[in-house]
Amino acid sequence: MRFSILGETLARHDDGTVVPLGGPARRALLALLLASPGEVVSADRLAEEIAPGGAVSAHALQAQVSRLRATLGPAAIERAGAGYRAAVEPDDVDACRFERLAGEGRTALGEGDAARAVALLHEALGLWRGEPLADAAGSPSAQAAAARLQEGRLGAIEDRIEGELRLGRSRAALPGLRELVGRHPLRERLAGLLMRALCAEGGQAEALVVFEGTRRHLAEELGADPSAELAALHREMLSVDPTPSPVAPPAPLTSFVGRAGEVDEIAGLLRVARLVTLTGPGGVGKTRLSVEVAAVVAAAAEVCFVELAPVRDGADLPGVVLGALGLRESGLQPGGGGQTPTARLVTALSDRVLLLVLDNCEQVVDEAAALAARLLAACPRLRVLATSREPLAVIGESLRQVRPLDEAAAARLFSDRAEAVRRGAAADPDGVRRVCAALDHLPLAIELVAARLRTMDLRDLAGRLDDRLGMATARSHRTADERHRTLRSVVAWSWELLSASERRAAERFTVFAAGATVAAARQVCGCDGETLESLIDKSLLEFTGGRLRMLETVRAYGAERLEAAGEADAVRDAHARLVIALARTADPHLRRDEQLEWLDGLAAEHGNLLAAARWAARSAAWETLLELLASAATWLWIRGLPASVAPQAAALLDALGELPSAGLGEEYAACVLLAAAGPDGPGVWRRHRARAERALAAAWPGDRAGRHPALLLPWMMRSATDDDPRRAFVLVSSQADCPDPWVRALARYVSGFAALGEGDAAGAGRAFRAAVDGFRSVGDRWGRALALDALAALAGASGDRAAAVALTDEALALTEQLGALEDSADLLVNRGDHVAGDDVRAAGAAYARAAALARRAGSSTYLAAALRGLGDMARLAGDPAEAERLYTEALERTDPHWVRSAGNRVRTLAGLGRVAEARGDRATAEARYREAADAASAVLGDADRGSLRMLGLPAAVVDAVSAR
Known part of the structure; x- marks a missing residue:
């Protein structure tokens, strides 16, 4: 019993x-x-x-x-x-x-x-x-x-x-762990397990929030500190680097035949040469060879694979590489210190052991060569593997020509692919050799032709090829140009064997620069799912990762056919309309709790957005371009990618001259902001700001919502650098009664700064807390992180360091989820500043982690702030030489024209003054203090002594500014 x-x-x-x-x-x-x-x-x-x-x-x-x-x-x-x-x-x-x-x-x-x-x-x-x-x-x-x-x-x-x-099931454990920690807030082992699970899933900042909450509960209810084990785990979390992983090489869908020796040779060459370029005609197998080489190198270094086939404008190249590295072009706060994408790449890769694979460089070969040369010169641990139909012609380049397969390897490849579509299809060795010879042993041609054995036998296929190519089976050595013509003939032959509906779908699919979902392809191509499946069967489309893609060689041929058919503009317009519809559907979700899922989905569509924008600008389809850019603006700002469409936005503004047709004022203002993210940003802003501001004010009168709520936040931030930013503050804060809850939260956030300007810290705190609650209620991490940061600054200024740290950690968890490395670095510097007076070790760990994140993000400005903090730590540790070195590097990296750099510049100059004073150099110390005072006056104006002390300035600087 x-x-x-x-x-x-x-x-x-x-x-x-x-x-x-x-x-x-x-x-x-x-x-x-x-x-x-x-x-x-x-x-x-x-x-x-x-x-x-x-x-x-x-x-x-x-x-x-x-x-x-x-x-x-x-x-x-x-x-x-x-x-x-x-x-x-x-x-x-x-x-x-x-x-x-x-x-x-x-x-x-x-x-x-x-x-x-x-x-x-x-x-x-x-x-x-x-x-x-x-x-x-x-x-x-x-x-x-x-x-x-x-x-x-x-x-x-x-x-x-x-x-x-321990078994790697952290994601499955997280929901239950969160509930348990909520029910048992004093149980340290549960807190530690939750921290570990979060860290395993990339949630280091949220893990820090858990620790801070546990520490606070222990102190308030038991009067105790965290155990040694939990404290040690916390220190480990501070040192973890949550850098996003670079884009990995595409996973091979088929076996690799005939080039094992070349893989070993090229991998060995990369150990001694820092730039290796694989050259050869299209379809010879350069991309697949680079993928296999990257897999070997990945055992000793990071690998980032950058697909350049969709890139048509060389100016886009640095931004494309940034995206492949998992980095943003700018932070949540517009401006980003004014760094160009190339400068960010140099900072991000300066000390990183990484192989950068630049695949299909031929259409942007000059820009690819210039970028590779710049990065290799500035980043000593970087190596580059390029594939191109022509050399990059960079000093130090090692060339390896990729030739067609030998006869035996070509036969194995053909037989392997033929057996995959129909058992026994390649049973005749002589027939296989004849077909491979007709195809010049080109891998892509072999794969395209082998797919045809699903519906025809080998003898018929060989005969048709001989007729189509007009070539004998015994051939002399061929040049690369001739081989390219062979491949083109094979693609054309494959095209002719398609049904009319299949040809039409394949031609229309070429407008998708970044591939497409099945639903999107059906809509633009005007076909059914069976047609797409047939194109996959015939190797003209690939289906991987939930998306359809077309090989670039095939896509180039199909695009020519689309132009010849006279359908190109109509299909590209349909493609642009699809992207607009997708962006409009996504827009409200990007300000809600589901924003992360939508951002992940939109990331795959960025290439299609750029292609649609380029076509609209090239075709002078200005109204389409206006709608496209405005509908995608929220997505671009949150992902830090406004500069990627700045050229098209600037061209649009030049073409319009004045405001667009009635009812599109908001869209015009969005394009002004996007164009201002480009190289001529200040000029664009000066020329168009006033008109755009009037249009924006008309669209947001205060009693009703406009169509693009997220526009208000970057508008306010951009305007904050103007001589009179109050107008933008008034425009946003006047939305306090707007029916859109996200806009109301934003209005509270802005009104907090207005209260600060009037010296009302309590009112500012109430406004910022209301903003946090408002953004939390709709699920937006973007606005909530900004409002929490403002609250943390208030808490730190009032001396409540524990609250400042807790609020900063909560903001960190959000920026980490958004993938905003530079903003996480900024918050970590703030965290270090908050705890420096109580825990030098924790402050140093926060500054060090901030520096690592800033380097990975390529943000020189945020790196400067982290270096200033490390300089403070070195000075307090009694190492003035190291402190001076760090302060000097920080000063060199600080952008004196960016408003968010001002406070850090003041602290850096003051730190250099303290170092000089400590070694008895009064003249240098006074000069540095005067520079700090000038910089502080510029940013704080008539601030009181308490505000100056918030910056951690020595008495000499406070006195100098206060006396003015």
């Missing part, structure tokens, strides 16, 4: 049938005996536990025992002296079995066998059905036993989660 007390008290026969136990008194009696099977419990104690105060007599207790024995069998409960005991094996009681399994699971975990531990602990926890000893809940001894069991259950849950984390 089996017994259960982890929930309602139950007894079951061996066949599983439940034994009727009777009323509550009998259940309570049995539960008390089963809590310690085999142990004698005195009759007096049992009577008192069942009914305190003598309500149950000895005779009544004996009667209850007799009834239980009649039900369970006389051997189940024994009389022993003045008491009773449950004469059952411990393993027959679920509570005892739970404790045994949980103990074995913990032992397995300690021995490193996580899989066995998790299995045992799952079995143990599966025995629970409810509150233990529930039928004896009024008994003191039952309450003590239940508490012991509950503690054991929580420990088993922790052990099970520990095992799951």
Whole structure:
């Protein structure tokens, strides 16, 4: 018989049938005996536990025992002296079995066998059905036993989660862990497990928030500090680098044939040469060879694969490489310190061991060569592997010509691909060799032709090729140009074998520069799913990662056919309209809780956005371009990519001259902001700001919402650098009663700065808190991070460092989720500043992590701030030489014209003054203090002494500014 007390008290026969136990008194009696099977419990104690105060007599207790024995069998409960005991094996009681399994699971975990531990602990926890000893809940001894069991259950849950984390199941563990930490905020092991799980999923900043919350609960409720183990984990979290992974080489869909020796040779060459270029005609296998080489190199270095085939404008190249590295062109706050994408790349790669694969350089070969030369000169640990139809012609370039396969390898490739479409299709070796020779042993041509064996036999295929190509089977050596003509002929031949509907779909698909979903392809190509599947079967389309793609050689031919058919503009217009519709659908979601999922989906469409924008600008389809850029503006700002469309936005503004047709004022203002992100940003802003401001004010009168709410935030931030930024502040803060809750939250955020300007810190705090609540209510991480940062600055200024750190960590968690590395670096510097007075080690760790993130993000401005913080730490540690070196580098990297750099510039100059003063150089110290005072006056104006001290300035600087 089996017994259960982890929930309602139950007894079951061996066949599983439940034994009727009777009323509550009998259940309570049995539960008390089963809590310690085999142990004698005195009759007096049992009577008192069942009914305190003598309500149950000895005779009544004996009667209850007799009834239980009649039900369970006389051997189940024994009389022993003045008491009773449950004469059952411990393993027959679920509570005892739970404790045994949980103990074995913990032992397995300690021995490193996580899989066995998790299995045992799952079995143990599966025995629970409810509150233990529930039928004896009024008994003191039952309450003590239940508490012991509950503690054991929580420990088993922790052990099970520990095992799951060791098995790499952190994502599955996160929801339950978050709930457990919420219910047990003082349980440090749970907090540590949640921190580890978050870190494993890239949520380092959220892990820091968990630590801060646990630390605060411990201090407030127990007056204790975190344990040494949790504190050590916290220090480890501070040192973790959450840099996004670069784009990996595409996963091969087929086997690799015939070039193993070349892979080893090129990988070896990259160990001594920093630029290797694989040259050869289209279709010869350069891309696939580069992928295989990258897989070898990946064992010793990071690899970033950059596909350049869709890039038509060389000016876009640095931004494309930034995107492949997983980096943004600018932070959440527009301006970004004015760094160009190339400068950001230099900063990001300056100390990184990385192989950069630039695939298909031929259409932007000059720009690719210039960029490779610049990066290799500035980044000594970088190596570049390029593929191109012509050399880059850069000093130090090592060339390797990729030739067609030899006869045996070509035959193996053809047979492999033919067998994949139809068993026995390549059974004739002579026929295979004949076909491969006709195709000049070009891998792409072989793959295209082999796909045709699904519907024709080898002999017929060989005959048609001979007729189509007009070539004998025995051939002399061919030049690259001739081979390219061979490949073109094969693509043309494949095209001719398509049905009319398939040709039309393939030609129209060429407008997708970045591939497409099946639904998008069906819409623009005007075809059904079967047609697309047929094109996949014939190797004219690939389907991978949920998207359809076309090989660039095939796409180039199809694009020519589309132009010749006279359909190009109509299809490209349909493509642009599709992108507009997608952006408009996505726009509201980008300000809600689901913004991360939508941003991930939109990332795959960036190439299509650029292609549509270029076509609209080239075709003077200005109204289409206006709608396109405005609809995508939110997506571009959050991802830090406004500069990618700045040339098209600037061309649009030049073409329009004045405002566009009525009702498009908001779109015009969006294009002004986007164009201002380009190289001529200040000039664009001066020429168009006033007209755009009037249009924006008309679109947002305060009592109704416009069409593009997210436009207001970058507009306000851009205007903050003007001589009179108050107009933009008034425009946004006047939206306090707007029906859009996101806009209302933004209005609260801006009104907080207005309150600060009037010296009302309390009012500013209320406004910023209302903004945080408003952004949280709609799920927007972008605005909430900005508002939390403002609140943290207020808390730090008032001396509440603990609150400042907690708020900063919460903002960090959000910028990390958004992939905003530079903004995370900025917040980490703020964190270091908040804790520097209390914990020098934690401050140093925050500055060091900020510096690492800023370097990876390529942000020289944010790196300068981190270096200033590290300089402060070196100075406090008594190393003036190192402090001066760090301060000097920080000053060199600081942009004196960017408003967000001003405070850091003041602190850096003051730090240099302190170093000079410490070594007795009064003249240099005074000169540095005067520079700091001038910089502080420029940014703070008539600020009071308290505001100046917020910057951590020495008394000499405070006095100098205050005296002005």
